[in-house]
Amino acid sequence: MxxxxxxxxxxxxxxxxxxxxxxxxPGDLAQRLAARLSLPLAEARxxxxxxxxxxxxxNAGTADRPQWRPGALRQVVRRYGLAGLxxxxxxxxxxxxxxxxxxxxxxxxxHAFTELVNNAIDHSGGxxxxxxxxxxxxxxxxxxxxxxxxxxNSIGRQFKINDPVHAMLxxxxxxxxxxxxxxxxxxxxxxxxxADIFDLHANGAAFQQRGWENEDWQRGRPVCGRGTSVYVAVxxxxxxxxxxxxxxYSADGAGYGFERTVVPMKLLTAPQVGLESRAQARRITQxxxxxxxxxxxxxxxxxIGHGFADELLRVFSREHPQxxxxxxxxxxxxxxLVHSVAEPAAA
Numbered sequence: 146m147x148x149x150x151x152x153x154x155x156x157x158x159x160x161x162x163x164x165x166x167x168x169x170x171p172g173d174l175a176q177r178l179a180a181r182l183s184l185p186l187a188e189a190r191x192x193x194x195x196x197x198x199x200x201x202x203x204n205a206g207t208a209d210r211p212q213w214r215p216g217a218l219r220q221v222v223r224r225y226g227l228a229g230l231x232x233x234x235x236x237x238x239x240x241x242x243x244x245x246x247x248x249x250x251x252x253x254x255x256h257a258f259t260e261l262v263n264n265a266i267d268h269s270g271g272x273x274x275x276x277x278x279x280x281x282x283x284x285x286x287x288x289x290x291x292x293x294x295x296x297x298n299s300i301g302r303q304f305k306i307n308d309p310v311h312a313m314l315x316x317x318x319x320x321x322x323x324x325x326x327x328x329x330x331x332x333x334x335x336x337x338x339x340a341d342i343f344d345l346h347a348n349g350a351a352f353q354q355r356g357w358e359n360e361d362w363q364r365g366r367p368v369c370g371r372g373t374s375v376y377v378a379v380x381x382x383x384x385x386x387x388x389x390x391x392x393x394y395s396a397d398g399a400g401y402g403f404e405r406t407v408v409p410m411k412l413l414t415a416p417q418v419g420l421e422s423r424a425q426a427r428r429i430t431q432x433x434x435x436x437x438x439x440x441x442x443x444x445x446x447x448x449i450g451h452g453f454a455d456e457l458l459r460v461f462s463r464e465h466p467q468x469x470x471x472x473x474x475x476x477x478x479x480x481x482l483v484h485s486v487a488e489p490a491a492a
Contacts, residue, residue, distance in 0.1 A: 151192045152357055159192055161277075163201055164219040164243050171205075174213040197261035200282075217340055219244055219280040227274055227291070242282050249386045250379055253339045254278070254283040254285050256387055257377045260332035261289040264373075269293025283381060284341075290374040295347035309350035310364075311428060314413060316345075318406050319363050319394075320435050331403055333375075338390050342378035352412075356385075361444055362409045364436065396437045411445045421450030426457040434465055444474035449482060458487045 151159070162181055163174075170177045179189035193213060195200045201219075206212030207316050225235060236258050246254060256279070265274040271293025279286040293299075297309040300321070306312045315321045319334035337343040341356040346369035355366040368374070379385075396404040407468050413425055420426075433439050439455070443449070462470055 148190060151188070155184070155192065156195070157184060160195060160218075160220055161202060161222040163196055163222055164215045167202060167213045167215050168243055171212045171214055172210075174202075174211070185292060215243070215245075217280075217282045220278065222275070222277045224273055224275045227266050227269070227271055230262070230266055230274070232259045232266060235262065240276070241276055244278070246280065246284070246285055250285055250381055250383065252387050253379050253383075253385065254287065256339065257287055257336045257379075258289075260336050261375050261377075264296075264332060265291040265293065267288065268299055269373060270299070280381075285378045285379045285381065288374065289321070290369070290372060292372040294345070295369075295371070296345070296373045297348040297350060309348055310412060312377055313345075313350070313352045313362065314408075314428070315432065317409050317412065318432060318436075320403060320406075320432065331414050335390060335394075336375075336377065338393070339379065339385055339387065340377045341380050341383065342375040342376070345373070346375075347373040361442065362412050364412075404436055405440070406433075406436050407440045407442050408433075410441060410443050414446065419448060419450065419452045420446065423452045423456040426453045426455075426461070429457055430461045433461070433468055433470075436468065438469045438471065440469060441472045442474050443472060443476070443483075446479055447476045448478050451482060451486070454482050455486045458483055462487070 159178060159182060163178065166177045167174055170319065175186060175189040175193050176399045178184065179186045180194060182189070182192075184192065192204060193211070197204055197216065199218070202213050203216045204211045205214055221240050223235060223239050236255055240258065241251070244246075244251070244254075258276070260275065262274060265271065269291040271291040274289060274291045274455065286361070293337050296316075297312045300312040300315065301307055304312075304321075306315065316333060319331065333345075337354050340354070343354045344365060344366075345352050346367050349367050351365035351367040351369070354362050391401050391439040392398055394405045395402045408429060410420060410429070414420060415430070429441075458470060458472070462468075472480075475483060
């Protein structure tokens with residue numbers, strides 16, 4: 146006879162709290178679940194068995210005297226008021242104790258967690274933040290959502306940027322902060338570079354970055370109706386480390402100075418909108434003087450306009466010789482035009 150299954154809604158609520166309850170109350174988990182979810186004890190016991198079948202729980206005891214512990218799947222969900230919140234406290238008290246991550250992944254998780262929650266505290270203008278962290282057999286997954294004004298509106302107010310695409314371009318460069326006296330604009334940039342999957346949703350816009358796609362930024366489908374939501378996923382077998390990523394964006398790859406960046410040129414394109422004008426080039430070059438080396442990533446572009454290339458690679462380079470511009474991932478026609486404007490004119 147098939148075991149009765151809990152309704153999907155009950156199962157979802159159980160997944161949000163069972164990891165914490167299993168660690169705190171391994172011997173009387175069914176009773177704790179029954180109280181938390183307002184279930185009869187018999188249904189809570191069936192629910193524990195169902196969660197074990199789904200890898201949320203492991204019974205280290207016997208059928209008559211179960212001793213539950215978290216399984217391969219773990220999850221903690223919390224909501225906090227932003228007023229007076231300190232981002233390290235939720236991590237230390239409510240999240241870190243309930244996960245078993247490889248040491249270098251745990252450090253990435255802590256970095257992402259504290260940076261994203263701090264952004265919500267300092268920049269969102271909201272009242273609450275909801276944090277969900279999940280461990281699967283393959284990944285660490287983190288979702289941080291606030292109810293504030295939205296990151297692209299925040300950038301627009303501070304920097305007079307009305308288009309979310311242009312705001313995302315500046316975020317993609319790094320060193321962008323609406324509070325430069327308190328922040329250096331590293332948090333979101335480096336968190337994205339440490340992740341295998343990074344999704345940013347705000348103000349009716351969405352952008353995503355995938356570690357296996359040359360870390361290019363792509364437009365996505367927005368799902369956030371209010372505030373900002375950031376989703377991060379990191380493979381448990383990743384070879385990335387916090388230290389390696391920080392060093393990667395120093396000029397020599399050995400220090401910790403944020404001296405190098407990559408500009409995703411395709412981000413400014415859309416159907417029937419290519420890179421043609423000098424105005425687009427000037428938008429690309431905004432704040433590039435904050436860096437010593439800038440890689441101009443032309444991945445996915447088959448053509449660019451002469452005016453765009455000339456303004457970017459001749460005019461800007463002549464005015465700012467201290468900034469090394471390095472075009473990468475160029476299609477043949479793009480490379481030919483880039484070389485034609487970058488090379489000195491024949492005598």
